[in-house]
Amino acid sequence: MAFPCAMVRFTAVGLRYPSPTAPQGVEEGPEALADLTFTLPDGSFTWLLGASGAGKSSLLRLMHLAQLPTRGTLEVLGTTVRADRRAELPALRRRIGVVFQDFRLLPYLSAFDNVALPLRLAGRSESSARPDVTEILRWVGLAGKEASLPQQLSGGEQQRVAIARAVVTRPQLLVADEPTGNLDSHQARRLLALLTEMNRLGTTVVVATHSEELVANFPAPSLVLDAGRVVHHG
Amino acid sequence: MARRARYARDPLGLRRALSDRLLPGLVAAMALLAALALAGSRGAEALKDRWQAGAAAAVTVQLPPEQAVQMDQALAVLRAMPEVQSAEAVSAARMKELLRPWLGEVPALPLPAVIELRLVNAAIDPAPLANRLSETVPGAELEAHGIWVSRLAALASSVQGVALAVLALVAGVAVAVVAVATRAGIAARREAIEIFHDLGATQRDIAGRFARRIGLLAAGGALAGAALAVPALAALSSMAAPFAGGEVMPWTALPWLDLALLPPFAGIIGWATAQYSVRHWLRRLP
Known part of the structure; x- marks a missing residue:
């Protein structure tokens, strides 16, 4: 399968978190990611693998622009990410869907409002957003749970709300950090089916996981990290 | 459904994070102080203007009761002096009216004849005038209150300055209170702000939501x-009326425009301070 262009391109990227004692803006801590150079083609599905602490979450934070690299060149959605052009980043972020490891649902919003949030932030009217939100909640198997608060939902249901929120804008890039961590094997397979369906519809998908079983059941290219460096890609 | 609509309009949950009691209560107290300071400033300004206008006329001439017959002569002498802009006799009826609060009704009391002078310049030394007058009307006394x-x-000017300084101080404290309230709101909604940020909200989106909420609370x-x-x-206006020269209707004397401009x-102030505080905080996010 040929991929015409790069969705994500890392060139000699490094990431160093600031030390808690350093002045603001001064990165003095250890380098969490070092010399990352790879390309994820448009429309690809990639597993992100590695032991705990290998840097998977940091890498995903760079991909969805929650963090900027401290060195190297990062290109996402065809745009080179630069700290001095921060005003461009919100528009880029709205084209990226994110499934967080800890869901990060707003506890005082219903499932419907959590899912509708990215559409409202993008300026969609309530009347045009409502059918999309209803449809995506039905797609993830949460029809009838629209009014439930996150704490009224099981872990698996919360995970599906998080996924619905990530895909409701039909993003070009979808990154998921341990999306099956709170799910049983049946729910995990169902979730992966959703993600592969998204990929089939054209979304570039990157999934970080520990689950070898999941990777075995859904074969795809993988990016393996160890101590903040890419040790395998392909 | 109503709850959903409420949170759809307030997805950051700021109605809960920014209490509608503490901040408005503090701002109300500061607005009360500001209103008092403004009114004090306006009142002091009015008194200063009135007193300064009266300074030029604050010269009186007293003729002893036995010299009252020389009133016309004294008036003629005074009106001939170049330093005198006007000289008018104070009528007996007005004298009684002025003295009634102090002496009551005492029709038998012999009263001096009084002339009210307005000088062309409040800085004129009245002593030479007194000498020239006493040459014509012996016993005439000239008193300058200028x-x-x-x-x-000058005291009124100082009071006005202090009132304006208090007003500036109140405005500064208001900015500080709003900044602290905004930081408390940010701390309470930090995770929500980070989620908004990661979902593509702009600084303008987030700061605007805080600013609208805090601006409304401050205005309220x-x-x-x-x-x-x-x-x-x-x-206060009613109590100050005698110093302002007589009958003043308390409701008409209030600085209504100033009061209307406070909210x-x-x-x-709330909107601008919240905008600055939130945008400053958001700079730590990429």
Whole structure:
């Protein structure tokens, strides 16, 4: 399968978190990611693998622009990410869907409002957003749970709300950090089916996981990290 | 459904994070102080203007009762002096009216004849005038109150300056209170802000939501403070009326325009301070 262009391109990227004692803006801590150079083609599905602490979450934070690299060149959605052009980043972020490891649902919003949030932030009217939100909640198997608060939902249901929120804008890039961590094997397979369906519809998908079983059941290219460096890609 | 609609309009949950009691209460107290300071400034300005205007006329000539027949002669002498702009006899009826609060009704009391002078310049030394007058009307006494009036006017100016300084201080404290409230709101909604940020919200989106909420709370608090100030200012105005030269209707003497401007001004302070505080905080996010 040929991929015409790069969705994500890392060139000699490094990431160093600031030390808690350093002045603001001064990165003095250890380098969490070092010399990352790879390309994820448009429309690809990639597993992100590695032991705990290998840097998977940091890498995903760079991909969805929650963090900027401290060195190297990062290109996402065809745009080179630069700290001095921060005003461009919100528009880029709205084209990226994110499934967080800890869901990060707003506890005082219903499932419907959590899912509708990215559409409202993008300026969609309530009347045009409502059918999309209803449809995506039905797609993830949460029809009838629209009014439930996150704490009224099981872990698996919360995970599906998080996924619905990530895909409701039909993003070009979808990154998921341990999306099956709170799910049983049946729910995990169902979730992966959703993600592969998204990929089939054209979304570039990157999934970080520990689950070898999941990777075995859904074969795809993988990016393996160890101590903040890419040790395998392909 | 109503709950959903409420949170759809307030997805950051700021109605809960930014209490509608504490901040408006503090702003109301500051608006009350600001209203008092403004009214004090306006009152001091009015008194200063009145006293300064009166300083030039604050010269009186007294003729002893036995010399009252020489009133016309004294008036003629005074009106001939170039330093005198006008000289008018104070009528017996007005003298009684002026003295009634102090002496009551005493028709048998012999009263001096009094002439009210207006000099062309309040800085003129009245002593030479007194000498020239006494040459024509022996026993005539000239009293100049200008220096006292000038001092009172200077005091009023100082009071006005202090009132304006208090106003500036209140505005500064208001900015600090709003900044602290905004930081408390940010701390309470930090995770939500980070989620908004990661989902593509702009600084303008997030800061605008805080600014609208805080601006409304500040304006509401100032409205309450201004309303509370009205009866207090009316009472003060009533008490100050004698110093302002007579009968003043308390409600008409209030600085209504200043009071009306307090809520929008507080709203603007709240909005601008929240905008700055939130945008400053958001700079730590990429």
